[in-house]
C-alpha cells in the first residue's frame with residue numbers, strides 16, 4: 001500500500017527535475033539571505049494536537065463514541081457538533097480485548113489515509129498522533145475500560161475522524177459535521 005502510493009510521488013519528483021541539472025553556484029552561509037532562514041524557522045512544527053484539545057474540564061456538550069464491541073470499528077460513524085462551539089468528544093473504550101486500544105483523531109476531510117499512515121511513526125508515546133498538518137484534534141489512546149477526551153471547536157464544515165492505533169484507521173473511521181444554527 002505504502003509503496004503503491006509513493007510511486008506517483010516519485011514519478012512527480014523525476015518529472016520536476018530537469019534531465020541534466022545545470023550546476024548552480026553553491027551559496028555560502030554568508031550569502032544565504034537572512035529572510036530565508038527566518039521563513040524556514042516558521043515552518044517548523046508547531047503544535048501538538050493533543051495539547052491543543054486538552055480537556056480543561058469545562059461544561060461543554062459531550063459526544064460519546066464507543067467501539068463496536070471488540071471489533072475494529074466505531075459504533076458511531078457520524079458526529080454532529082455546533083460550529084464554533086466547544087464540544088467534548090469522548091472515546092469510551094468499552095472493548096474487552098487488550099489489543100483493542102483506540103483513540104479519536106479528527107482530520108481534514110479526505111486525509112484519513114495520509115494521517116493513518118503517518119501515525120505508526122509517531123509512536124505510542126505520542127498516542128500514535130502524528131504531527132501532521134491535516135490533524136485537527138485528537139484524544140489520547142484509551143485502553144479497554146478507559147475513557148479519553150478532547151475538546152474541539154470546529155469551524156463550520158465537514159471533517160473525518162479515525163482511530164490511529166496501528167492498523168485501525170482503515171476500518172475505524174467516521175465523519176464529523178460542524179453545523180451552524
Ligand SMILES: [Cu+2]
Nearest residue numbers: 101102163168
Ligand atoms: Cu482503534
